[in-house]
Amino acid sequence: MEKPGNDGWRIAHRSFQPVGIACKRRQLNEILRIVGLTVRYGTVTTLDRLELSVRRGELFVLLGGSGSGKTTLPRAIGGFVTPAEGSITLDGVDFSRVPPHRRPVNTVFQSGALFPHLSVAANIGFGPRQRGMARAAVAARVAELLALARLEGYGARRPHELSGGQQQRVALARGLAAEPSLLLLDEPLSALDRGLRAETAAELVRLQKRLGTTFIQVTHDQQEALTMADRIGVMQAGRMAQVGTPREVFELPASRFVAEFMGVGNLWDGTVLAGGLTMAVPSIGVIRLAASAPPGPAVLGVRAERIRIGAIPEANQITGVLERTVYAGETVTHSVRLGGATMAQVTEPAHGAASREGAVTVSFPPSACMVFPA
Amino acid sequence: MSFARVLSLALSWAWLLLFSMLPLGIILVIALARPADTVPPFGFAVDPGNFAIAASDELYRSAFWLSLRTASVSTVMCLLIGYPMALAVARAGERWRGPLLLALMLPFWTGFLMRINAWIGMLRDDGWINAALTFLGFAPVRLLYTDTALYIGMVYTYLPFMVLPVYARLAKLDATLLEAAADLGASPFRAFSRVTLPLSLPGIAAGVALVFIPCVGEYVIPELLGGPGAQLIGRVMWEEFFENRDWPMASSLAWLLLMVLVVVPVCVRAAVRVGRGTGPRPR
Numbered sequence: 284m285e286k287p288g289n290d291g292w293r294i295a296h297r298s299f300q301p302v303g304i305a306c307k308r309r310q311l312n313e314i315l316r317i318v319g320l321t322v323r324y325g326t327v328t329t330l331d332r333l334e335l336s337v338r339r340g341e342l343f344v345l346l347g348g349s350g351s352g353k354t355t356l357p358r359a360i361g362g363f364v365t366p367a368e369g370s371i372t373l374d375g376v377d378f379s380r381v382p383p384h385r386r387p388v389n390t391v392f393q394s395g396a397l398f399p400h401l402s403v404a405a406n407i408g409f410g411p412r413q414r415g416m417a418r419a420a421v422a423a424r425v426a427e428l429l430a431l432a433r434l435e436g437y438g439a440r441r442p443h444e445l446s447g448g449q450q451q452r453v454a455l456a457r458g459l460a461a462e463p464s465l466l467l468l469d470e471p472l473s474a475l476d477r478g479l480r481a482e483t484a485a486e487l488v489r490l491q492k493r494l495g496t497t498f499i500q501v502t503h504d505q506q507e508a509l510t511m512a513d514r515i516g517v518m519q520a521g522r523m524a525q526v527g528t529p530r531e532v533f534e535l536p537a538s539r540f541v542a543e544f545m546g547v548g549n550l551w552d553g554t555v556l557a558g559g560l561t562m563a564v565p566s567i568g569v570i571r572l573a574a575s576a577p578p579g580p581a582v583l584g585v586r587a588e589r590i591r592i593g594a595i596p597e598a599n600q601i602t603g604v605l606e607r608t609v610y611a612g613e614t615v616t617h618s619v620r621l622g623g624a625t626m627a628q629v630t631e632p633a634h635g636a637a638s639r640e641g642a643v644t645v646s647f648p649p650s651a652c653m654v655f656p657a
Numbered sequence: 658m659s660f661a662r663v664l665s666l667a668l669s670w671a672w673l674l675l676f677s678m679l680p681l682g683i684i685l686v687i688a689l690a691r692p693a694d695t696v697p698p699f700g701f702a703v704d705p706g707n708f709a710i711a712a713s714d715e716l717y718r719s720a721f722w723l724s725l726r727t728a729s730v731s732t733v734m735c736l737l738i739g740y741p742m743a744l745a746v747a748r749a750g751e752r753w754r755g756p757l758l759l760a761l762m763l764p765f766w767t768g769f770l771m772r773i774n775a776w777i778g779m780l781r782d783d784g785w786i787n788a789a790l791t792f793l794g795f796a797p798v799r800l801l802y803t804d805t806a807l808y809i810g811m812v813y814t815y816l817p818f819m820v821l822p823v824y825a826r827l828a829k830l831d832a833t834l835l836e837a838a839a840d841l842g843a844s845p846f847r848a849f850s851r852v853t854l855p856l857s858l859p860g861i862a863a864g865v866a867l868v869f870i871p872c873v874g875e876y877v878i879p880e881l882l883g884g885p886g887a888q889l890i891g892r893v894m895w896e897e898f899f900e901n902r903d904w905p906m907a908s909s910l911a912w913l914l915l916m917v918l919v920v921v922p923v924c925v926r927a928a929v930r931v932g933r934g935t936g937p938r939p940r
Contacts, residue, residue, distance in 0.1 A: 363836055383839040384848075396837040400855045409851075413842035461842065 548587030826860025
């Protein structure tokens with residue numbers, strides 16, 4: 284295997300050219316391939332034979348809870364943890380054992396990790412400077428990025444003199460300054476308050492599309508993943524539970540875990556009956572499915588917002604007792620006891636929702652049913 | 658203002674007044690007095706002549722100069738040895754830091770004079786070091802009462818005062834900053850010179866002040882370990898006080914030394930502030 288020499292990376296980094304146009308042409312090209320990647324901390328395995336392929340120019344979001352390995356993966360790509368096994372190949376070159384300062388990858392750290400003793404301009408210019416760019420060229424590049432981050436005139440300030448949002452933009456500009464093949468973003472929005480988050484997310488996506496740089500972004504927030512990603516990789520216990528477009532992951536979760544993570548409110552254990560188009564669920568009854576599933580034990584998933592209160596013809600109808608209603612602003616969620624310990628979560632728009640209590644019938648169409656392996 | 662606040666402020670001011678300002682005032686009064694064959698050995702006067710002599714006499718000037726030079730060299734040596742030590746402790750694993758810091762401070766459990774005397778035993782012509790050298794087949798070397806012994810004593814005594822403030826600063830350094838530097842293409846050496854070192858400057862400044870100031874006035878170490886040529890200002894003052902019984906001269910020397918020691922840290926602080934203000938710009 285070809286070993287990436289120091290000079291190879293330096294040359295790669297010196298060629299500061301706009302790559303956006305070339306990227307569109309090769310949209311489906313693979314830029315990053317990870318094979319059998321295993322990372323262990325002592326006896327704990329945080330990444331377990333992980334496989335991943337990231338396409339050139341896409342915004343790939345790693346979504347996972349704590350302990351899923353979603354923080355370890357970008358650290359392994361950035362070079363801050365050494366994998367026990369497996370390879371990380373970027374543009375055909377395996378650099379899983381190359382030290383971080385020789386990798387053509389940059390990271391936007393969750394905390395920002397701006398150098399407090401350096402000005403904003405020196406922070407942004409740090410990367411190009413370390414990669415051996417001439418002073419004048421660095422200054423021009425810094426000016427360009429300050430404009431990109433809408434921070435003109437802030438170059439001479441110190442990081443602590445900026446707001447949280449501005450600091451985040453400096454961190455992003457610093458990460459982009461050396462034109463990395465790949466930019467890793469570790470929860471870039473988590474430090475921002477709610478109002479600023481949506482705006483910054485949209486800005487980040489616009490910027491990513493404009494530059495055409497491949498982004499791998501880590502988040503634990505499914506909403507953030509759905510709104511920003513070209514593709515999402517849902518992580519579970521050090522592996523990829525599912526990789527797909529936001530629509531695929533949201534509408535067709537591959538497993539009970541992904542369904543739960545993507546906010547499918549009702550998951551009932553049951554058995555798919557012979558023929559595959561009906562499913563028996565204890566204390567609910569027999570449910571009709573829209574798509575055929577292999578007979579045997581399975582999990583039925585139905586989103587709370589796909590269930591209606593009231594009897595709808597052609598739909599699965601179940602009677603139960605409404606026990607409690609939780610108001611959440613735009614929506615209300617009812618908890619309905621269907622029998623025994625089995626509950627149904629039913630979400631409806633809060634606006635105009637009648638106040639309900641007592642015995643109710645809940646309905647959901649067969650098309651709302653998702654079946655997962657038990 | 659609450660009573661507790663008044664009390665605590667009054668206490669600290671009283672302490673300062675009683676044990677800092679008052680002695681300084683007394684020394685100043687004596688410095689302006691004239692020597693006399695009385696008890697105490699001076700007669701009240703307002704005579705700045707002592708200061709003029711203290712500042713101009715060749716003996717005192719060379720003593721000042723030698724003290725400043727010895728303190729500077731000792732401080733630089735403490736920095737060169739202490740910085741890597743501080744870095745090593747700061748980078749050591751969580752459970753090693755405590756024991757390492759303890760080892761660093763362990764000598765303080767024993768009295769200062771005892772430890773210096775122990776060094777005499779090691780450095781003597783027939784001491785442990787020369788015994789070891791002879792055993793290994795080397796010729797013995799003269800160590801005690803030389804500048805080498807003086808610097809060994811100085812560095813040995815004041816090293817912890819350099820290590821601790823530098824360590825405190827390095828321990829607070831966010832490790833993510835070093836990852837960020839590496840991520841942006843800085844080799845470990847450049848990450849150190851561009852990030853770790855500049856961010857530890859305040860610790861270095863504190864360590865330099867903590868080592869330099871007591872080193873300048875050091876009396877015991879040059880007296881016990883240094884040669885007859887090591888006429889540092891502390892020794893000269895002691896002689897003026899106790900051998901020549903010229904209290905006014907000794908007091909003026911003490912005041913002059915104080916002036917020097919106040920000026921130096923002020924300059925260091927100003928330098929650090931300037932260094933911060935014009936920190937590395939994009940180049």
